[in-house]
Amino acid sequence: MKEIILASASPRRRELLDAVGLPYKVQVSAIDEKIPAAMTPADTAMNLALQKAQNVAGKFASGIVIGADTIVVLNGHVLGKPKDKTDAVNMLQALRGTTHQVITGLAVIDAEDGKTVQAFEETEVCFKNISDDDINAYVATGEPMDKAGAYGIQGLGGLFVAGIRGCYFNVVGLPIPLLAEILKGFGVDILRFRKDNNREGV
Numbered sequence: 021m022k023e024i025i026l027a028s029a030s031p032r033r034r035e036l037l038d039a040v041g042l043p044y045k046v047q048v049s050a051i052d053e054k055i056p057a058a059m060t061p062a063d064t065a066m067n068l069a070l071q072k073a074q075n076v077a078g079k080f081a082s083g084i085v086i087g088a089d090t091i092v093v094l095n096g097h098v099l100g101k102p103k104d105k106t107d108a109v110n111m112l113q114a115l116r117g118t119t120h121q122v123i124t125g126l127a128v129i130d131a132e133d134g135k136t137v138q139a140f141e142e143t144e145v146c147f148k149n150i151s152d153d154d155i156n157a158y159v160a161t162g163e164p165m166d167k168a169g170a171y172g173i174q175g176l177g178g179l180f181v182a183g184i185r186g187c188y189f190n191v192v193g194l195p196i197p198l199l200a201e202i203l204k205g206f207g208v209d210i211l212r213f214r215k216d217n218n219r220e221g222v
């Protein structure tokens with residue numbers, strides 16, 4: 021099997037790949053994450069994912085490179101990571117009581133021949149109508165600062181979520197089922213890639 025290279029600094033993405041037992045190495049991309057103007061939210065996420073994957077693919081002669089980018093979309097407007105605590109408070113105030121979308125764009129590149137596949141997953145997240153007090157207490161924990169939309173559903177931010185429709189892993193930053201489908205086209209079968217596939221105790 022070709023080597024898998026995750027073009028990401030996100031600990032969440034590593035944890036999600038670890039959970040399915042796929043061996044990989046990490047090479048963080050060196051791109052300046054600028055949200056391109058005049059693109060749909062899905063195209064924005066896929067474009068950023070592509071920039072990350074291309075940047076890393078250029079450093080390797082072979083291997084399957086995975087790039088991803090997660091954004092939150094409220095009424096068609098893209099929310100990335102908060103710039104500071106005030107920005108985080110503003111984002112959470114805008115998100116409370118809403119149903120919004122979380123989109124993760126994926127780009128997978130075979131560094132050897134340049135074959136590239138892009139896709140995105142979209143999940144709807146319904147937020148409770150949380151109080152300013154709760155927002156301030158949450159922002160004070162620091163958890164929102166490195167996360168799109170200023171929350172982490174997998175952490176304390178999960179307390180604000182009334183429900184979701186769609187892929188949970190997508191919200192956390194890597195839509196594993198979609199990625200598994202894409203990787204099959206690169207000759208990587210997550211379910212069957214090793215002979216000794218004993219997952220007892222996982």
Ligand SMILES: Cc1cn([C@H]2C[C@H](O)[C@@H](COP(=O)(O)OP(=O)(O)OP(=O)(O)O)O2)c(=O)[nH]c1=O
Nearest residue numbers: 028029030089090167168171172173191192193
């Ligand atoms: C909405 C949401 C986002 N996030 C995270 C996932 C992503 O790591 C982050 C969005 O930022 P990204 O720019 O997608 O990723 P990153 O900067 O963390 O890592 P890299 O660019 O190196 O791949 O927000 C959560 O962890 N939980 C959530 O509920």
